[in-house]
Amino acid sequence: MGRIVLVTGVGRRLGARVARELREDPGVERVIGVDVVPPDEGLGEREGLEFVRTDIRQPTIARVLAERAVDTVVHLDVHGRPLAGTGRAAVKETNVIGTMQLLGACQKVPEVRRFVVKSSTSVYGSAARDPAIFAESTPSRALPSGGFAKDLVEVEGYVRGFARRRPDVSVTVLRFAQVLGTSGDSPLASYFAMPLLPTVLGYDPRLQFVHERDVVEVLRLVCGEHRSGTLSAGTFNIAGDGVLLLSQCARRLGRPTVPVLLPAIRWVGGALRSVGVSDLSPEQIRLLTHGRVVHTEQMRQVLGFTPRYSTADTFAEFVARQSEGLLPPRTMAQAVDRLEEALRRVNQPSPAGDSAAKEAK
Structure with a gap:
């Protein structure tokens, strides 16, 4: 008998894709996808793939786990952006209250042996005195005070509490860098889609990305460890190799930047x-x-996982799906080449100048 996996958050494209990919794993017998709304593209009619319309904030999730004898839970219903028709309050309830309810249900179901949760590197925050590179054990010097990042800090706290209460359950927390892919379901993807990119005057931050395909692959890897008899419990950063500066991202997109003073950009963000x-x-x-x-x-x-896509590769594929900006990269490159050629000609001594120099000698 293979594993029976429950995946939350399948109403979004990434969650639905993870559910379908997990069903292709030969070690998986059934996949149950749950969410308050069905996925746009459905989960297909393949055997062993089922959608259950339920809210993880409600006690009914415990019945779903028990009736289907779920042994592996993949919790993807933790998001920074609301679904259509909902607001920030509903998102926070799902992220925090929904996670609490799901963990409470898992605690009561003895068959559950594996719990995987999608988190984010946002839990580290972003501050002037931060270390150059965060490790999983690095404490944040400025804990998030609100928004999605604060939700994640609370979610991870509840997950650690669950791991202490159920030491027989292998718990894995995956902290993903900024995810870019076909879904475009992230605030940063919306920011890069703007025709003009407001930036903070005097700052050029380093950014890391992870490709949506690598997100799916690492989730498959973590859930598939049952086959080898090993379980990699713990917390793991997941990101593509390398970094990109924000200015590099803007140039590759062909988007002009609008530097704004830090106090003013907060007003700009509120207006947008x-x-x-x-x-x-x-x-x-x-x-x-x-x-x-x-x-x-x-x-x-x-984990033994190496992403197929680097940060630069991930962003390049993202750029290829975007409409051309006001300053298309090819046009910018041609303009730079022409400028370099013009400067080279200006700095190159003319034949007449060489003759005059020889006569002077």
């Missing part, structure tokens, strides 16, 4: 949120000011 252009929250502003980079040695050495 009010008209629904971009969710430039205080958390995002801190990221676009100080950036964030994490170590990934644990990911490679303990």
Whole structure:
């Protein structure tokens, strides 16, 4: 008998994709996807793949776990952006209250032996005195005071409490860097889609990305460890190799930047949120000011996972799906080449000048 896996958050594209990919694993017998709304593309009609419309904030989730004898839970219903028709309050309830209810249900179901939760490197925060690179054990010098990052800090706290109460359950927390992929379901993706990119004057932060395909692959790896009899419990940073500066991202997108003083950009972020252009929250502003980079040695050495896409590769694929900016990269490159050629000609001595120099000697 294979594993029976429950995946939360399948109403979003990433969650639905993870559910479908896990069903292809030969060690998985059934996958149950749960959410308050069905996925846009459905979960298909393949045997062993089921969608249950339920809210993880409600006690009914315990019945779903018990009736289907679930042994592995993949908790993806932790998000920074609301679904259509919902607001920030509903998102926070799902992130925090929903996680509490799900963990309470798992605690009561003895069949549960594996719990995997999708977190984010946002838990480290972004501040001026941060270390150059965060390891999993590095404490944040400025804990998030609100928004999605604060939700994640609370979620991880509840998960650690669950791990202490159920030591027989292998618990894995995956802290993903900024995810970019086909779903585009992230505040940073919305920011990069703007025709003009407001930036903080005097700052050029370092950014890390992880490809959506690598997100799916590492989740498959973690859930598939039952086959080898090993379970890698713990907390792991997941990010592609390398970093990109925000200015490099803007050039590759062909988007002009608009440097704004730090106090003013907070007003700009509020204005953009009010008209629904971009969710430039205080958390995002801190990221676009100080950036964030994490170590990934644990990911490679303990999990044995190496991302297929580097940070630059991930962003390049993201750029390829975007409409051309006001300053298309190819046009910018041609302009730079012409400028370099013009400067070279100006600095190159003319033949007449060489003759005059010889006569003077």
